[in-house]
Amino acid sequence: xxQTQQTRxxxxxxxxxxxxxxESDGTQITGVRGDPEHPANFGRLCTKGSTLHLTAxxxxxxxxxLLQPMLRLQRGATPQPIDWTRALDTAAGRIADVxxxxxxxxxxxxxxxxxxxxxxxVFNKLAKGLLGTNNVDTNSRLCxxxxxxxxxxxxxxxxxxxxxxxxxxxxxxxxxxxNTAWAHPILFRRLEDARAARPxxxxxxxxxxxxxxxxxxxxxLQIHPGTDVALYHGMLHVMLAEGLTDARxxxxxxxxxxxxxxxxxxxxxxxxxxxxxxAEADLIQAARWFAQADRPGGATLSLxxxxxxxxxxxxxxxxxLINLHLATGQIGREGAGPFSLTGQPNxxxxxxxxxxxxxxxxxxxxxxxxxxxxxxxxxxxPDVPATPGRSAVEMFEAAADGEIRLLWIxxxxxxxxxxxxxxxxRALERAEFVIVQxxxxxxxxxxxxxxxxxxxxxxxxxGSVTNSERRISRVRPxxxxxxxxxxxWQIAIDVARRLEDRLPExxxxxxxxxxxxxxxxxxxxxxxxxxxxxxxxTGLSWTHLEQHxxxxxxxxxxxxxxxxxxxxxGVFPTADxxxxxxxxxxxxxxxxxxxxxxxxxxSGRLRDQWHGMxxxxxxxxxxxxxxxxxxxxxAADLGALGLADGDLVEVRxxxxxxxxxxxxxxGIAPRQASIPMHWGEEVLGGTAADGTPRLGVNGLTLPTxxxxxxxxxxxxxxxxxxxx
Ligand code: SF4
Numbered sequence: 142x143x144q145t146q147q148t149r150x151x152x153x154x155x156x157x158x159x160x161x162x163x164e165s166d167g168t169q170i171t172g173v174r175g176d177p178e179h180p181a182n183f184g185r186l187c188t189k190g191s192t193l194h195l196t197a198x199x200x201x202x203x204x205x206x207l208l209q210p211m212l213r214l215q216r217g218a219t220p221q222p223i224d225w226t227r228a229l230d231t232a233a234g235r236i237a238d239v240x241x242x243x244x245x246x247x248x249x250x251x252x253x254x255x256x257x258x259x260x261x262x263v264f265n266k267l268a269k270g271l272l273g274t275n276n277v278d279t280n281s282r283l284c285x286x287x288x289x290x291x292x293x294x295x296x297x298x299x300x301x302x303x304x305x306x307x308x309x310x311x312x313x314x315x316x317x318x319x320n321t322a323w324a325h326p327i328l329f330r331r332l333e334d335a336r337a338a339r340p341x342x343x344x345x346x347x348x349x350x351x352x353x354x355x356x357x358x359x360x361x362l363q364i365h366p367g368t369d370v371a372l373y374h375g376m377l378h379v380m381l382a383e384g385l386t387d388a389r390x391x392x393x394x395x396x397x398x399x400x401x402x403x404x405x406x407x408x409x410x411x412x413x414x415x416x417x418x419x420a421e422a423d424l425i426q427a428a429r430w431f432a433q434a435d436r437p438g439g440a441t442l443s444l445x446x447x448x449x450x451x452x453x454x455x456x457x458x459x460x461x462l463i464n465l466h467l468a469t470g471q472i473g474r475e476g477a478g479p480f481s482l483t484g485q486p487n488x489x490x491x492x493x494x495x496x497x498x499x500x501x502x503x504x505x506x507x508x509x510x511x512x513x514x515x516x517x518x519x520x521x522x523p524d525v526p527a528t529p530g531r532s533a534v535e536m537f538e539a540a541a542d543g544e545i546r547l548l549w550i551x552x553x554x555x556x557x558x559x560x561x562x563x564x565x566x567r568a569l570e571r572a573e574f575v576i577v578q579x580x581x582x583x584x585x586x587x588x589x590x591x592x593x594x595x596x597x598x599x600x601x602x603x604g605s606v607t608n609s610e611r612r613i614s615r616v617r618p619x620x621x622x623x624x625x626x627x628x629x630w631q632i633a634i635d636v637a638r639r640l641e642d643r644l645p646e647x648x649x650x651x652x653x654x655x656x657x658x659x660x661x662x663x664x665x666x667x668x669x670x671x672x673x674x675x676x677x678x679t680g681l682s683w684t685h686l687e688q689h690x691x692x693x694x695x696x697x698x699x700x701x702x703x704x705x706x707x708x709x710x711g712v713f714p715t716a717d718x719x720x721x722x723x724x725x726x727x728x729x730x731x732x733x734x735x736x737x738x739x740x741x742x743x744s745g746r747l748r749d750q751w752h753g754m755x756x757x758x759x760x761x762x763x764x765x766x767x768x769x770x771x772x773x774x775x776a777a778d779l780g781a782l783g784l785a786d787g788d789l790v791e792v793r794x795x796x797x798x799x800x801x802x803x804x805x806x807x808g809i810a811p812r813q814a815s816i817p818m819h820w821g822e823e824v825l826g827g828t829a830a831d832g833t834p835r836l837g838v839n840g841l842t843l844p845t846x847x848x849x850x851x852x853x854x855x856x857x858x859x860x861x862x863x864x865x
Contacts (some may be wrong), residue, residue, distance in 0.1 A: 148619035149176055149605055152190040153599040154751050156483025157181055157327050158608025159190055161499020163591035163600055163619040167835060170197045170600045170619055178690060179609065181608055183304065187326035188749045189767070196756045205759055207582040208624025211593040216570075220593060225625060229632075231592055233639030234548075235574045236272070239547045240644070240765060246528065247546040249536045252279040252496060254485030254592065257604030257616055260629035261487075262494040263655065264504070264551065269495070269638045270520045275530030276545065278498045280553045281488040282533040282852060287339035287450040288481035289492060291459020294723050295467065297715035298675045299492055301346050301506055302479040302707035303442065304610045304693065308335040310476025312439035313430045314344045317462060318448015320352040323748040325446075325609075327634075329354070343428050347372065348448060349743055351808035352814055360426055363810060364417040366741050366857045367730035369449060371511070373461040374405040374727065376428035377468055378853055381405070385432035390470030391854035394711040397722035401464060404724040416727070419808070432469045440476030447484060451856040453731040456849030460723035467720050473708035482609050489607035493676055493694075494667055497532025499851075502670040518575060519670050521651050529855050532851035533559065534844045540568035541617040541760055551578040551629060552596065556585035557753040557821035560853045561796055561844040562836035573765040578632055581755040585821050585837075595626040599754075604660045607687070607694070613681065613705070614691040630663060656745075671851060672698075675714050728767050728856045731845040734812065738794065738859035740778075743815045744838055758819075769836075770820040772862065773806035775813065782862065789865040792816070794858050797833060797840030799825045800865045814862060818855075 145164050152159040160179020164172035173194040177184035196202070197281070205418035210228035211220035223231075223701050239247050250268050252261060289299045296302070308331050321793060322329045324541045336342045336395075345360035347369070355361045360586050364372055380386050381402065391398050410428075414421040434440035443466065449458040463479045471477040480744060483489055495501040495516075502519065505512035516850045517524050531539050537555065539545040539619045541564050548569070559565045569575055571587035578596035601622045607613050622628075627635075628862065641648055641655075672679045677697040686692065692702030713720045751764040752755045772792055784790065790803045792814070801816070809815055821837035828834055839862060846853040 145171065146616050146619065149188040149615070150600070150617045150619065151184065151194065151486065151614045153486055154189050154370055155325060156485055156488060156609040158323050158486060158606060158612060158614055159186055159327055160511040161186065161190065161193065163618040164194070168620060169199060169361055170194045174806045179614070180691060181610070181612060181652050182327045185327050185330055188763065192760055192763065193599065196760050202447055202759060205581055205583045205685060207579050207587070207593055208594040208626060209595055210625065213591045215630055220590070221626040228592060228594060229635045232576055232594070232636045234256060234642060236547060236636070237640060239573065240272060245301055246276055247544065248272060248274055249276040249531060249540065249545040249548050251533065251536060251548060251550045252552065252557060253278065253551060254279060254281040254488035255489060255552045256491065256629055257602060257606055258494055258662045258667060259604040260551070261491045261496040262663050262667045263630045263633040263637070266520065266654060267633055269501065269525050269639055270522055270642060272449060273526045273564055273645065273647065275498050275526055275528060276536060277496065277530055278533045278536055279491055280533070280555070280558060280706065280836065281491050282449070282484060282497060283558065283855060284484040285450060285481065285488045285846055286497065286850040287452065287455025287459050287850040290847070291463060294456060294460050294721065294849070295463040296492045296708070297713045297722050300675055300707055301609060301611060303478040303480055304705045306705065307442055307476050307478065307480070308332050309338065310440055311335065311431060311442035312342060312436055312476065313441040313706055314342065315431055315443040316344060316354060317347040318856060319347070319446035319447045319482055319691035320354045320745065321444060321482065322353040322357070322747045324484070324540070325358065326748065327483065343430055344596060345430060349810070349813065350745070354488050356793040360423060360430065362417070362419050362423055362427060364419055364520045366743060366813070367452060367454065368417040368726060370454060370461045370727045371413045371416040372424065374408035375410050375417070375424050375463060376431060377401070377405045378408045378413070379410050380427050380432045380468060383429070383434065385429065385434050386468045387470035391468060394538070394713070395467050395647050395720045395722060396717065397724065398468070398513070401722040402722040404726065410731055413576035430466060440474065441471040442465070442476055444482055445629040446482045447856060452852070452856060453845050453847050453854040454728045455847040455852045457723070457725035457728065464722050465844060466797050467722060473706065473711060475706070486608070487606040487650060489592055489609070489611065491603065493607060493671070498532050501669070503674040504676055507676070514550060516603065518671070520654060523650055532846070534846050534851070534853050537565050538844070540572045541588045543571055546573045546587055547576070548572050549578070552580070554586045554753045554755065556589055557837055557839060560839050560842035560855050562840040563796055564844060565852065566836065572616060578629060580626065584753060584755050584821065594632050595624060596632065597622045597626045598628050601626070604630070611693045612691045613678070613686065613694060615683070615686050628660070655668055655842045680796040731854045732843055732857070734859045739812060740860050741813045742792065742794070742841060742858050742860045742863050743813065744818040744842065747813060747817045747819060751815070752819070754819050768818055770825060771802045771804040773804050774810050774862070775809045775811045776807070776810055779803060784864060790862050791865045792841065792860050793862045794841040796843065797836055798811055798829045799835045799837065799840060800827065804860070814860065
């Protein structure tokens with residue numbers, strides 16, 4: 142009888158970062174359960190995590206996995222299988238050719254928060270070190286970049302200051318722009334436990350939709366889309382008027398409060414409530430509970446996600462919420478602080494190695510000459526390029542305009558997940574060569590690849606990830622890679638070494654920039670790059686992770702464990718050690734509703750689906766919760782349009798259209814609509830009456846992005862809705 146093998150690893154879906162134990166028979170994954178010793182989940186798993194073994198089972202994935210390299214000799218032709226040598230030679234040859242003809246900035250790398258830290262590190266060094274381009278961006282730009290910009294603008298570093306254990310110490314939990322019950326289910330279970338164990342803990346939920354999370358709130362504020370900054374300014378106005386701010390904390394640990402006081406002076410609760418579309422009394426109640434007016438010394442914890450981030454004012458929204466924490470001294474102590482919930486499993490780890498077009502290794506800023514010099518010295522190079530790279534939307538726009546000639550896309554599906562799909566499709570068609578490195582053969586982007594490189598995925602990969610609370614966990618393989626799939630870092634190194642042969646001048650006397658024998662050696666180089674930085678992990682080895690389990694950063698050399706909470710000493714990583722208030726003006730949504738497009742469309746995540754469903758879409762039981770996409774509308778709007786539940790409607794924006802069933806929902810405010818983000822062209826495709834292709838939900842969304850974070854406003858656009 143075959144013995145069951147047990148392998149500790151991490152769930153690949155969301156930023157909660159739950160530990161899993163994978164069961165296998167040596168060749169097949171046969172089961173999965175929560176790791177009772179992992180401090181993120183203590184053995185629990187949500188529906189997606191607990192079915193991981195089923196989505197990995199060979200009968201399910203047969204046909205959906207990409208198992209060998211494929212090359213398309215000309216556009217429109219069927220890709221043909223090739224061997225790895227030819228695939229790697231082709232990738233390196235086409236990249237070198239574009240660099241020689243057009244320079245390194247004609248190449249763009251579009252990566253993923255699903256990649257492991259080691260994968261990310263190698264890709265960044267390949268682009269920014271070897272090739273000399275900062276055109277490296279990722280789908281994390283669509284996920285967390287506004288949270289990053291908000292933290293840096295106010296607190297001085299991209300570092301969530303709280304931990305999951307703070308849930309148990311909070312007196313007020315302020316959940317804003319997050320359907321935690323569906324998007325981070327295991328955290329929501331921990332929140333429910335915290336409320337049960339701490340009677341009197343009160344929850345305020347702020348959302349455009351009355352979600353499952355909102356249903357559990359003690360106070361629910363159903364605001365108009367994009368009005369978060371007005372809400373926070375109005376709350377601060379109330380706090381100031383009622384003497385609820387913490388003058389001692391403001392004086393000792395912050396700068397810029399007078400400018401903010403001036404900004405919020407005009408945001409009376411009456412005005413803010415009117416702009417937000419809520420009752421003035423509710424706004425005042427939220428301000429008092431947030432400031433612990435009736436519980437001096439009480440703790441307030443904010444949890445927030447894409448409702449704040451995916452916005453053309455995302456940085457301002459994040460900063461305006463952090464203002465409230467600084468103004469009330471609700472930071473740097475148990476149960477208190479602003480806590481962004483990460484969407485993807487390793488968006489944090491990616492940023493740690495500099496995986497955005499404006500970053501360098503270990504949270505260094507590309508714009509800082511000293512930081513560039515430090516990274517160049519680490520890599521043994523005279524310099525790294527100063528020219529800013531293109532962010533996600535900018536990269537695809539540059540490809541559509543013919544400025545980026547070659548795209549290398551790894552572990553993500555921009556032909557579904559990026560906004561303004563018509564533009565993205567133009568980019569993929571106009572690029573001279575598109576490399577897609579993927580585990581799955583079924584994503585929309587695969588159809589646009591000239592070269593397909595098969596990659597490993599969950600259960601096969603080796604490396605590390607960082608979750609929402611700065612906790613680094615190991616990812617371990619339970620079974621061998623299927624077919625000819627290889628690890629992402631391995632593929633990047635194999636192409637890089639061929640490029641070194643083509644571009645020997647970029648080595649500056651070194652034998653190679655990629656002297657890695659395995660994933661651990663990559664991690665060790667990344668670890669050294671963090672020395673002296675805010676995320677210093679020079680005290681953390683893979684051996685330590687093996688012996689003591691997941692750890693939170695920072696954990697500098699000599700530390701025995703990572704740090705649970707940041708800024709407990711009131712000192713911030715800014716030039717003067719003080720946090721900075723941000724006095725941002727309120728700006729409405731980028732595309733307000735108007736007569737031709739009178740509905741505000743919100744997109745969101747379902748409980749049992751993940752991203753473009755490349756993995757969850759392989760399992761029938763995950764469609765039991767929501768079987769198909771519908772557009773949810775207020776019942777009054779449905780009636781006014783002469784529609785009944787289930788009627789097919791055409792939803793049209795200035796960029797595209799789609800047809801799907803309408804459904805009445807009490808959670809949707811009048812003149813608004815909501816569609817799940819998960820379905821793309823394969824279900825919602827077709828051709829409109831005017832001949833334009835229908836490209837899924839993101840055929841509707843707009844590419845306008847926040848000037849601070851460059852995160853696009855995926856959460857809102859103006860649409861018309863009519864019977865199809
Ligand atoms: Fe996986 Fe997130 Fe569910 Fe945890 S909460 S099991 S990390 S999907």
